[in-house]
Amino acid sequence: MKGMKCGLELHVQLETHKLFCNCPTEMRQDKPQFTVERVLHSVAGETGEVDAAAAAEEAKQTRFIYEGYDTTCLVEIDEEPPHQVNREALRIALQMAMMLGMDVVDEVHVMRKTVVDGSNTSGFQRTALIATNGSIRTSKGEVRVGFLCLEEDSARIVKREGNAVFFRLDRLGVPLLEIMTEPDITSPEHALETAEKLGMLTRSLQVKRGIGTIRQDVNVSVEGGPRVELKGFQDLRRMPLVIRKEVERQRKEGAKPEVRNVNPDCTTTFLRPMPGAARMYPETDVPKITITRKMLAEARASLPEHPDAVAEKLASVLNPELTRQLLHSDKLPLFNELRPKVDPKVVATTLLSAEPEIRKRFGIDVQIPDQVFKDVLWLYGESKIPKGAVFEMLAEYAKEPRDILEIMARFKAVDGLEVERTIKRIIKSKPGLSFAAYMGLMMKKFRGKVDGRLLAETIKRELGNQN
Numbered sequence: 001m002k003g004m005k006c007g008l009e010l011h012v013q014l015e016t017h018k019l020f021c022n023c024p025t026e027m028r029q030d031k032p033q034f035t036v037e038r039v040l041h042s043v044a045g046e047t048g049e050v051d052a053a054a055a056a057e058e059a060k061q062t063r064f065i066y067e068g069y070d071t072t073c074l075v076e077i078d079e080e081p082p083h084q085v086n087r088e089a090l091r092i093a094l095q096m097a098m099m100l101g102m103d104v105v106d107e108v109h110v111m112r113k114t115v116v117d118g119s120n121t122s123g124f125q126r127t128a129l130i131a132t133n134g135s136i137r138t139s140k141g142e143v144r145v146g147f148l149c150l151e152e153d154s155a156r157i158v159k160r161e162g163n164a165v166f167f168r169l170d171r172l173g174v175p176l177l178e179i180m181t182e183p184d185i186t187s188p189e190h191a192l193e194t195a196e197k198l199g200m201l202t203r204s205l206q207v208k209r210g211i212g213t214i215r216q217d218v219n220v221s222v223e224g225g226p227r228v229e230l231k232g233f234q235d236l237r238r239m240p241l242v243i244r245k246e247v248e249r250q251r252k253e254g255a256k257p258e259v260r261n262v263n264p265d266c267t268t269t270f271l272r273p274m275p276g277a278a279r280m281y282p283e284t285d286v287p288k289i290t291i292t293r294k295m296l297a298e299a300r301a302s303l304p305e306h307p308d309a310v311a312e313k314l315a316s317v318l319n320p321e322l323t324r325q326l327l328h329s330d331k332l333p334l335f336n337e338l339r340p341k342v343d344p345k346v347v348a349t350t351l352l353s354a355e356p357e358i359r360k361r362f363g364i365d366v367q368i369p370d371q372v373f374k375d376v377l378w379l380y381g382e383s384k385i386p387k388g389a390v391f392e393m394l395a396e397y398a399k400e401p402r403d404i405l406e407i408m409a410r411f412k413a414v415d416g417l418e419v420e421r422t423i424k425r426i427i428k429s430k431p432g433l434s435f436a437a438y439m440g441l442m443m444k445k446f447r448g449k450v451d452g453r454l455l456a457e458t459i460k461r462e463l464g465n466q467n
């Protein structure tokens, strides 16, 4: 789209302990074990100014209530200073920098960024610049990646009640990679491609998987107008349409520098003005870290294969569509683990389609644990169960999660002789039916127990014998 400028901002949660304490980073679904209440005080920034937005928020007299667990500590409620930066998270950030060909800083300085909505107990978010000046290759040329930061995630909002806002502390302090591209993206489709490529790179590292673990923001401007930030993309595939509509809106209404929320119908609504500049000042509780050669060497030693190389390898064992889907799926590491032992096509198809198929057929919204996928696919790989049983066993598990061996007892491989005897019996009692009709009868009897191909072959052979 001519005149459009667009850049991306990604936030990716890392699969480590928290950034400034040793608490785990698991999201809790059970009831909170304690609450603490805080009122936000706006703090003077480095320049001595009080952030206008912070002052406005305080004026509203909002009560912030934080819900915690035994998996959170005094750091999350700001009763204890932050500990040293988590070294594993730092290593992953360095690896991301390497994958994007970035210049890594010599010293990591943790900064405080004022946060006015209560989502941080301290009133600020800690963030550290890790690298600058990288790029990612796309079909439309290089998109420059300006900055890579390592920062702490905010507390997640659970509800609002009157003037009270309730937050969970489980997410506060989860390490995040923040990746910012320059506005080199030239079309809505190009934005999607870039987002997918960046997503693919991050997924090859030790990051969290599943809903809410990657957040994509998009900056859009038209014809020299101000930058507008779009937040809350739920579904990447809608990104092109959202951007197209936003460009149209900006051209029609004119744009203000503001943050807008993406709606389910792909339009956007005003969320808040663009935050001011007087927001960063040094975090004096965390000492600076000098990036040593040893740290870089360690990061490089465990650097995973670049996704472009992975894509090439996948393309040699899978068709283009499966390759594409798998590359954009968070099931790729699981695929790689299973690939040496099990037919890659069966593994890819199962990992990609079992959950959506179960949702469609049985209306069960299931997330099958990696271990269950492994158990079932290994059983198939060792010829303990027929191919048709793979999906059926996963569906059984979705309906009633239990031990896989228990489920398997129902799906014991049936031998060819039993199949042959059965079809003979059926043909005898119902002669003259079509191949499809016999296939239907046999499927009813053997679904999930016998490979469809074996059924078809046996029926064909027996029908042939009749003539």
Ligand SMILES: [Zn+2]
Binding pocket: 018, 021, 022, 023, 071, 072, 073, 074, 075, 076
């Ligand atoms: Zn903690």
